[in-house]
Amino acid sequence: xxxxxxxxxxxxxxxxxxxxxxxxxxxxxxxxxxxxxxxxxxxxxxxxxxxxxxxxxxxxxxxxxxxxxxxxxxxxxxxxxxxxxxxxxxxxxxxxxxxxxxxxxxxxxxxxxxxxxxxxxxxxxxxxxxxxxxxxxxxxxxxxxxxxxxxxxxxxxxxx
Numbered sequence: 001x002x003x004x005x006x007x008x009x010x011x012x013x014x015x016x017x018x019x020x021x022x023x024x025x026x027x028x029x030x031x032x033x034x035x036x037x038x039x040x041x042x043x044x045x046x047x048x049x050x051x052x053x054x055x056x057x058x059x060x061x062x063x064x065x066x067x068x069x070x071x072x073x074x075x076x077x078x079x080x081x082x083x084x085x086x087x088x089x090x091x092x093x094x095x096x097x098x099x100x101x102x103x104x105x106x107x108x109x110x111x112x113x114x115x116x117x118x119x120x121x122x123x124x125x126x127x128x129x130x131x132x133x134x135x136x137x138x139x140x141x142x143x144x145x146x147x148x149x150x151x152x153x154x155x156x157x158x159x160x
Contacts, residue, residue: 042067
């Protein structure tokens with residue numbers, strides 16, 4: 001049985017979390033969460049006051065972080081996940097193998113619909129997406145759980 005992600009019990013470490021699944025690397029998850037927490041504090045959110053941080057692990061084992069950057073012309077704002085994807089691409093990464101998103105709200109903060117699609121460009125359905133706040137891991141999803149039946153690059157592959 002999966003634990004209720006809204007359970008108020010804080011775990012001492014990620015390794016203590018009942019949200020870990022077989023094959024999850026607790027130390028790696030903790031590094032991703034810490035990177036997202038650190039960058040969240042740098043978010044530019046003067047209008048909403050809602051700071052978000054994201055961290056992505058690429059195929060080379062590198063972590064790329066990004067925060068949300070608001071703009072007075074709201075449609076021009078940028079989500080934390082989009083900023084992190086830009087950092088990943090600039091560094092030469094082409095595949096996301098794990099992600100973490102940190103935001104503070106009553107419910108876990110997950111990527112918006114647009115960012116789910118952006119993540120899909122570089123990530124498989126099986127990629128874990130860790131959602132946390134400043135104190136603890138809140139929930140674990142896969143990209144496929146967040147964006148079922150998605151459209152992605154494989155749909156555009158040229159076939160003989």
